[in-house]
Amino acid sequence: MKSVTFIGSGNVAWHLARAMHTAGYEIRCVWSRTMDSAEKLASLVNARPVTDLDAIEAGNDIYLLCLNDEALPSIAGKLRFPESLVAHTSGTLSIDILQGMSGNAGVLYPLQTLTKGVSVDISAVPFFIEASSGGSMQEMEELAASLSARVYKADSRQRLQLHMAAVFACNYSNFMYTMAADLLSDSGFNFEVLSPLIAETTHKAINTGSLAAQTGPARRCDLNVMRKHIGLLASKPEYAEIYRLIARMIINRYHPGILNDAEL
Amino acid sequence: MKSVTFIGSGNVAWHLARAMHTAGYEIRCVWSRTMDSAEKLASLVNARPVTDLDAIEAGNDIYLLCLNDEALPSIAGKLRFPESLVAHTSGTLSIDILQGMSGNAGVLYPLQTLTKGVSVDISAVPFFIEASSGGSMQEMEELAASLSARVYKADSRQRLQLHMAAVFACNYSNFMYTMAADLLSDSGFNFEVLSPLIAETTHKAINTGSLAAQTGPARRCDLNVMRKHIGLLASKPEYAEIYRLIARMIINRYHPGILNDAEL
Numbered sequence: 001m002k003s004v005t006f007i008g009s010g011n012v013a014w015h016l017a018r019a020m021h022t023a024g025y026e027i028r029c030v031w032s033r034t035m036d037s038a039e040k041l042a043s044l045v046n047a048r049p050v051t052d053l054d055a056i057e058a059g060n061d062i063y064l065l066c067l068n069d070e071a072l073p074s075i076a077g078k079l080r081f082p083e084s085l086v087a088h089t090s091g092t093l094s095i096d097i098l099q100g101m102s103g104n105a106g107v108l109y110p111l112q113t114l115t116k117g118v119s120v121d122i123s124a125v126p127f128f129i130e131a132s133s134g135g136s137m138q139e140m141e142e143l144a145a146s147l148s149a150r151v152y153k154a155d156s157r158q159r160l161q162l163h164m165a166a167v168f169a170c171n172y173s174n175f176m177y178t179m180a181a182d183l184l185s186d187s188g189f190n191f192e193v194l195s196p197l198i199a200e201t202t203h204k205a206i207n208t209g210s211l212a213a214q215t216g217p218a219r220r221c222d223l224n225v226m227r228k229h230i231g232l233l234a235s236k237p238e239y240a241e242i243y244r245l246i247a248r249m250i251i252n253r254y255h256p257g258i259l260n261d262a263e264l
Numbered sequence: 265m266k267s268v269t270f271i272g273s274g275n276v277a278w279h280l281a282r283a284m285h286t287a288g289y290e291i292r293c294v295w296s297r298t299m300d301s302a303e304k305l306a307s308l309v310n311a312r313p314v315t316d317l318d319a320i321e322a323g324n325d326i327y328l329l330c331l332n333d334e335a336l337p338s339i340a341g342k343l344r345f346p347e348s349l350v351a352h353t354s355g356t357l358s359i360d361i362l363q364g365m366s367g368n369a370g371v372l373y374p375l376q377t378l379t380k381g382v383s384v385d386i387s388a389v390p391f392f393i394e395a396s397s398g399g400s401m402q403e404m405e406e407l408a409a410s411l412s413a414r415v416y417k418a419d420s421r422q423r424l425q426l427h428m429a430a431v432f433a434c435n436y437s438n439f440m441y442t443m444a445a446d447l448l449s450d451s452g453f454n455f456e457v458l459s460p461l462i463a464e465t466t467h468k469a470i471n472t473g474s475l476a477a478q479t480g481p482a483r484r485c486d487l488n489v490m491r492k493h494i495g496l497l498a499s500k501p502e503y504a505e506i507y508r509l510i511a512r513m514i515i516n517r518y519h520p521g522i523l524n525d526a527e528l
Contacts, residue, residue, distance in 0.1 A: 069489055092489050112461055113479050120464060126457045153458070161451035164493045164507075169444035169458045169463040171480030172510050173437035178474040178517075180433035186461065187425035193390045193416070194433045195470050197376055200384060201434040202466040204377065206459050210442045215377050216435030223334055225356050229428045238513055243428075245509065246436050249502055253442075 002061040005029040007075065009041040011114045012089050013066035019122040021045040023146040026038070031056050053078055060084055062143065063101070064108070073097045085139045091163030094156040095130050105132040106140040109159055110148075113170050122147055128154040128162060179239060226264060251252035266325040269293040271339060273305040275378045276353050277330035280411070283386040287410040288512040295320050317342055327365070328372070337361045349403045355427030356421040359394050369396040370404040373423055377434050379380055386411055392418040392426060442505060459504065482514035485522060492528075 004025045006013045009032035021027050031053065032038035038049035050056060053075070056063075062063040063081050065072060065088040072090055076097050079086075084097050085143060087106035098105035107130040127144045129151060131137035139152075144151040154162060157235055177198060183190040205215040217225040226247050233240035251259050268289045270277045273296035278322040295317065296302035302313035314320060317339070321328075323428050327345050329336060329352040336354055340361050343350075350362050351370035363371035371394040376384060377451050391408045393415060395401035401417075408415040418426060441462060445455040468477040479487040490511050497504035508528055 001446065009324055013335060068484070069486060092492055096488075113464055113477075115468070115479070118468065121460075126458050126460065150457070152453070154451070154453075158453075160492060160496060161447055161454065163489075164374055164496060165444040165447040165451075165458065165491065166461055167480055167482075167507070168440045168447065170461050171478065171482065171514070172506075173440040173462070174465055174469055174474050174478055175382075175510055175514055176432045176437040176440060177469050178478065179513075180429040181474060183425055183429040183432065187418070187422040187429075189416070189418075189422075189426065191473060193375060193414070194429065195427075196385075196388050196390065197434050198437070198466055198470060200377055201438055202462055204379070204382065204500040205438055205441050206462060209455060210438050210445060213377075214435065214438055214442065215379070216431055218435065220332070222333060225427075228356055228424060232428055238509070241300060242436075242506075242509055242513070243431070245502070245506055246439055249443075249506070250435070 001026045003028050003059075004062045004064060005031070005056055005060045006047070006064050006066060006067035007031045007056070007079070008064075008071075009037045010066060010068070011116050012110065014044075014116040014123060015043055015065060015112070015114045015120060016030070016064065016089070016108075017041055017045045019147050020143075025062075025146075028060055029057055053160070062087070062139075064089065065098075069093055076101055083141075085136060087140065087143075091166070091177070092160050095132060096156075103132065104136045104139070106130060106136050106143075107156070107159065108144060109154070109162070111162060111166055112126065123149060126150040126152060128152050128159055130155055130159065134257075179242070183239075214250065214254070216250075218247040219254055221251050221255045221258060223264060230264075265290045267292050267323075268326045268328060269295065269320055269324045270311070270328050270329075270330060271295045271303070271320070271343070272330035272335075273301045274330060275380050276374065277306075277328070278380040279378045279384060279386060280328065280330060280343050280353070280372075280374070281305055281309045281311075284407075288412075289326075290323055293321055310332070317393055326351070326403075328353065329362075333357055340365055342468070349400060349407075351404065351407075355430070356424050359396060360420075362396070367396065368400045369392060370400050370407075371420070371423065371427070372404065372408060373418070375426060375430055387413060390414040390416060392416050392423055394419055394423065409420055443506070447503075478514065478518065480514075482511040485515050485519045487528060491527060 004027050006017050027047040030038050030042040031050050035051050042049035063086045082102050085104045086102045087108050095107050109128040110125050112125040114241045127148050129140045129144050131140045268291050270281050291311040294306040294311045295314050299315050327350045346366050348485050349368045351372050352365045359371050373392040374389050376389040391412050393404045393408050395404045458518035
């Protein structure tokens with residue numbers, strides 16, 4: 001049974017620690033800046049909570065740093081576990097920031113939106129792994145495979161690209177819902193009337209691919225409808241700008257060459 | 265049993281004709297510009313296909329015009345059924361375009377992305393109705409209630425606003441998936457690795473509301489990560505522009521006042 005310490009107790013740690021605990025790893029220690037947060041996660045996985053970096057026990061098999069991108073390099077710089085596998089879970093940071101911690105380094109990046117307390121089927125989450133050597137790659141593969149059936153190798157540049165793709169697919173599509181909700185509330189309706197539409201849009205995109213699933217006035221290049229919409233957005237210039245830009249991209253994609261610079 | 269003629273045989277007609285047929289309406293006639301399309305739908309609902317506007321039989325209880333916004337006004341202008349209820353299904357056109365057809369006019373707008381052959385639970389689709397008189401409102405309510413449990417009244421301006429909200433929630437969120445897929449393919453991965461993320465994003469937005477479900481670098485105002493992403497998009501200026509605009513909107517929403525005009 002491999003011993004593991006979690007550095008960090010946020011959303012990613014919350015999900016990975018529980019999944020690794022279930023998969024049979026011995027989670028020995030959870031470090032967090034605040035005792036409350038360390039205790040909450042530690043109690044779920046039968047680990048010891050600590051807030052002092054010096055109190056982290058040495059000699060565990062694995063140290064997983066689940067920290068935000070601002071904290072990660074500085075905390076990694078303060079720790080050394082040269083006999084262990086050390087890995088971070090960031091989408092954007094290079095594996096090289098772990099160089100000083102151990103020669104045995106890796107990255108374990110889950111491509112999923114994770115929130116404490118919102119349960120997710122970790123076994124279906126795609127994990128992207130990287131390692132500093134052949135030996136650490138074997139350990140990273142074993143770790144990732146114990147969590148999920150979908151494990152891919154990706155270097156730091158590919159991972160940054162994946163993370164950016166996820167911003168569009170997750171964060172920005174979600175913000176489109178928020179913009180829609182704002183427009184709905186202007187006309188006296190609740191977000192809830194959009195639920196079937198949102199569910200069906202996603203369902204279609206997953207099943208047929210988003211390129212085939214595209215519908216709407218821009219897809220049909222119905223300039224009259226788009227001009228009406230843009231007119232309605234006169235009092236919301238940022239909304240109008242986003243509307244116009246995305247409309248132009250969709251038109252150029254599905255009807256290349258049809259639009260001149262002055263139109264829409 | 266009420267008699268119905270469908271003017272149009274596209275995506276909306278395909279779904280509504282089948283649902284009304286199932287609900288016990290007698291679909292007598294399906295008009296389309298092309299016989300092939302008229303026949304395909306007519307055969308599903310036991311109706312007579314026609315391509316000549318003069319061949320549409322008079323005296324049906326209901327005439328439903330399921331046409332695109334460009335064709336709708338001109339075809340409505342050629343038809344008169346003064347004894348019948350006439351209704352269109354457009355999100356953007358006023359009820360007034362039906363004035364010449366009958367004094368008994370309505371709108372039946374389904375807020376859903378509908379594609380021929382892709383089955384949808386019509387009983388869960390929100391329908392927005394409008395009518396030209398108290399009598400026609402009663403008929404419109406009866407018709408909508410026979411199809412769905414979610415029926416709302418909306419005037420032509422509210423409906424245009426709803427339609428625009430749907431563009432953001434459906435068409436534009438779907439295009440975010442396409443942009444993500446483009447970025448993924450640049451790094452050698454398939455759209456398919458995003459499926460769990462997309463499904464979970466939608467699930468969260470529907471369950472907690474998109475405002476609470478927002479995550480990502482813009483939500484955290486992590487400027488370093490956003491600058492890395494924008495740097496990666498140097499060869500795709502339209503993507504960079506969309507990235508920056510939406511990031512700024514999210515930051516201004518969740519961290520008001522933090523960003524000056526020069527940043528990001």
